[in-house]
Amino acid sequence: MKVRISRSLLEQIVHLAARQAVEVCGLLLGEGRRITAILPAANVALDPARHFELDPAILIAAHRAARQGGPAVLGHYHSHPSGRAEPSRTDVECARPDGTLWLIVGGEGARLWVAQAGEDGNLRFIEADLATE
Numbered sequence: 051m052k053v054r055i056s057r058s059l060l061e062q063i064v065h066l067a068a069r070q071a072v073e074v075c076g077l078l079l080g081e082g083r084r085i086t087a088i089l090p091a092a093n094v095a096l097d098p099a100r101h102f103e104l105d106p107a108i109l110i111a112a113h114r115a116a117r118q119g120g121p122a123v124l125g126h127y128h129s130h131p132s133g134r135a136e137p138s139r140t141d142v143e144c145a146r147p148d149g150t151l152w153l154i155v156g157g158e159g160a161r162l163w164v165a166q167a168g169e170d171g172n173l174r175f176i177e178a179d180l181a182t183e
């Protein structure tokens with residue numbers, strides 16, 4: 051699966067995550083398989099250095115805007131300040147197999163994952179091709 055994003059938008063996400071001791075997070079907005087905007091959100095997790103939890107007010111507002119004709123909520127991004135750009139054990143525990151996009155920024159840059167159901171019905175993160183344009 052290939053998902054498109056502009057180079058400047060991807061750079062913006064990486065820049066937001068750079069030199070932050072806590073996990074930064076936000077929403078990925080767009081249409082179909084094209085990310086056209088991001089919506090940074092506060093990380094309201096109790097331990098934001100190790101976990102992330104999107105500010106629910108941002109989530110509610112974004113879904114409401116989508117219903118009123120705004121861009122769809124395709125997924126979200128978050129960073130691993132001292133880890134790799136792949137789903138952590140916590141991410142696997144928290145994710146639902148609903149097809150949402152998970153963009154993770156880690157030491158090696160940004161990678162994109164899709165939370166899907168495997169043949170056994172359990173969650174699987176499948177890496178997607180993040181195509182910059």
Ligand SMILES: [Zn+2]
Nearest residue numbers: 128137138141
């Ligand atoms: Zn994570």
